[in-house]
Amino acid sequence: MEEKKVTWLELFYDLLIVAAIATVTHVLLHVEEGDIPSEYLLKFVLIFIPIWWAWVGQTMFTNRFGQDLFHQRIFLILQMFFALVMISSLSVDFDSYYKPFLLGYIGLRALISIQYFVAQRTETGDRKKAALFFGKYFLIGIFISICSVFFDSWIRYVILYLGIFADISFPLIGRKHLVKVPTNTGHLLERFGLFTIILFGETLVSTLSVIQPRQDDWHSIMFSLVSFILIISMWWQYFDNLEKKVDKTKETAGQMIIYGHLFILMSLSMIAASIRLLYLAEINYMFILLFIFGASLLYFSSTSLVFHLYRYEHQRLKIYHLSLFLGILAAFFLVNLAFTVPNIIIAGELAIFFMIYAKITT
16 A cells, blocks of 8 residues: 655644634533533534534545645645634534534535545546545535525524535445545554544643642642543553554555544543543532543543454454453442542542553553
């Protein structure tokens, strides 16, 4: 498989999208009467998915057809412009900023579709068919989402997500095209890895900025240390698997990497918000218990699934490994249900879980 390197402009683009995700994560910090209202949980998902899919669209085009050419740089710079429009429209009061947010999303998706049409002019055979397929079918998703602007209230979101769902489904429907034009697995894993490490960095910085340990404030200092151990253990597990345990020469459609990372990135944002909420201690004990353990289970499940498919066969985890991890997570959760423990203990338990997860899987 031909080696494909990540360009500096791609990394610059990643910074913008991670900034958008960091802004979305703040939606989870709105606590009312000890809980995060279901409205904000829904808004988190509603805003997160279009941002993730916009980034995935450009990443997948670059992976299969991208070259560091002048016109492709211009396309990416234009996408950064629309990404800025989208980021500027992120707000808890999402309804008021819906139209500029939609403009940013539609602009990003339209540029990706145009790039496929441009690429097919110089391609032949299966590569030409794949480029034409995505260029045409992505326009359908874009058209459906645009129609949402003519409606109000919840109907606009239904139509927006019908378009996004169609968009996300087309690669699955067109799998026969993708199999004939497989991803560059090394480049794809590197792209998701670089994006994830930027999000890890943002998570660490934003978490420590909230905790802000002061001199002789041992609670804050200890909470900072426990939070750091938790985050660095997750980092260790993810990147040691990415670097040492996966077969980067494997040729696939890449869909497990793509769709699995939606849940990895979303759960990482949820865990980051949970750590801050644990420290601020302004949230109902039962709610934060369900929220942070649910996010940790989602992260564990999605990383296990993504890496399992691409691991070297002799290094794949066994059922008893997965049973051990689930057992440890369940044991901590049940103990916390039976006995009300300090929030720092909950963070410490998860730090222990991710240390074990990292040790055994790497």
